Amino acid sequence: GQQLNQSPQSMFIQEGEDVSMNCTSSSIFNTWLWYKQEPGEGPVLLIALYKAGELTSNGRLTAQFGITRKDSFLNISASIPSDVGIYFCAGQLRPGGTSYGKLTFGQGTILTVHP
């Protein structure tokens, strides 16, 4: 099936550092979503992007929808220990309307933050 390539696979950083991760696809998506998942829990939505070129922030998180619609990135500034978790990108083919809204996920980026 359709795959998203997410990189890096893992990151080990010091508290206070900035983090950047990205996601690429061979296909165009109309919506990009970024989720965070902690062990034993379901993914929690962080940011949703709807337009090519869109740059959206949520606190220390900033995400952008690539102009080609085939990529997205997520930045975390001034990381803190509670940022630890697995970050997933997800693409959706069509927003709203009669589409089913199925999400295609990347493989995830494991983030470890050392105090």
Added chain:
Amino acid sequence: DTGVSQNPRHKITKRGQNVTFRCDPISEHNRLYWYRQTLGQGPEFLTYFQNEAQLEKSRLLSDRFSAERPKGSFSTLEIQRTEQGDSAMYLCASSAIVITEAFFGQGTRLTVV
């Protein structure tokens, strides 16, 4: 709590047994999705409902899997004759038609021994 609720959180079953999971979506969300997640991977789409209609099923959903959403509210996912390969986290998500963000429940962790 107005989020997506899944029960049980954990299930351990013997190979060959049937199991059923339940998902209660966010109130008034028309769409309900089931995903499966194995260790080290992102969630993979299984099936989707709009109200009570099941509109799509993934090839991952073999004949041993069946999902229902009888009244357009809660949904159940049943796995018959479980196999060890069925061991995974089963995630439910819901969304409204107009707002496309999907919100996930905490998942049901299935272990087949």
